[in-house]
Amino acid sequence: MELDVLLFASYADAFGARQARVSVSAGATVSDVLQAVLAQMPGKQLPRAAVAVNQAYAPADARVNPGDEIAVIPPVAGG
């Protein structure tokens, strides 16, 4: 399936856009999506990121579904 993934901060800079489209198989997990995003930025030095699904943090083994709002969350630095 095709998924749009939101990118922020250093990930958006490295990718050159605030959104990436990735192709993953049915039954793919959060971890698969993150690997598919990183595969589009070979050689880039990036900090380890978390993933949010539908605006909440999701564990690496959570399944993703078409229509989910998926976002790569690099280390946050609010405050």
Add this chain to the structure above:
Amino acid sequence: MELDVLLFASYADAFGARQARVSVSAGATVSDVLQAVLAQMPGKQLPRAAVAVNQAYAPADARVNPGDEIAVIPPVAGG
């Protein structure tokens, strides 16, 4: 020696004045002064107090001298 002792809060109320004069022997301690103050208010229910000498807390066995500024400090409740 004769000493003037400053009183505050419940001690001032119980004594009916903000200052008490006590008579103690030469070499008297903070504890002796406090006992002499309390002896002037027989039967009054009062909270346990500390004593300050020259605007700093003093231990019970500290000696007092003529001219010292002595104050009875009932439990504080600032803030």
Add this chain to the structure above:
Amino acid sequence: MRRSALVERALDAARLEAEVAHGGAGAIAVFVGTVRDVNDGRPVTAIEYSAYGPMAERELERILEEACASAPALRAVVEHRIGLLAVGEASVVIAVSHPHRAEALRAVETIIEELKQRVPIWKREHYVDGTREWVHAGSSQVTC
């Protein structure tokens, strides 16, 4: 009572303090995060804050919910500013009130710690030499 928001204007700690004040409060605690003129020895001229807005607002709301669950009499408001901030400007204000001081102080500390751990907000520091860098506090870099 609780309220959280991302905003794009200057923050006003006194307004948030007034918002949590009430006759039942014995203590008000306020935390203000401000842009410091130096970080890790490098002179900073400004910080640019950005966010994953909808999730950041949800996460702030969850943090306040948790704080109020721990201390039911708590009133808490938090505003985080987004955009380009000059040195000395406030990036975040947290104001809480509670009948007792220990709970108020604990709440404000928990809220700022959780915010820094969880809320998807990022900052890019601008340096005197014109360079800019994303701040990834203490994170290890991974190669991909």
Add this chain to the structure above:
Amino acid sequence: MRRSALVERALDAARLEAEVAHGGAGAIAVFVGTVRDVNDGRPVTAIEYSAYGPMAERELERILEEACASAPALRAVVEHRIGLLAVGEASVVIAVSHPHRAEALRAVETIIEELKQRVPIWKREHYVDGTREWVHAGSSQVTC
């Protein structure tokens, strides 16, 4: 930088916050103690604060000295109000700043705890029924 005072007018937390703010600060923490409308289940109408003034000012100064000795970059100001305060009014404001938040939060907590332990200030609560009582938090009564 530090400053402490007993005052007889209304306190202004925003003014104290501004006093400690500077470009080197990353965090400002503020604590405001306010008159609560109820204590131990009894409705309170006002609180009367009195002090052993000269010693209270010295003791406040010692507390700030100790806080600054623990965290040298600290800026700290504290004002305690004396007199008759209505419900909702501020009795004490503590404002501190520090480059880092942990030190700022710890300092404001230490200062209020030490103030409550050591500074010779007393309060008498006024109740709805017209009675008044000295508040001697947790102290045992002794008979003399």
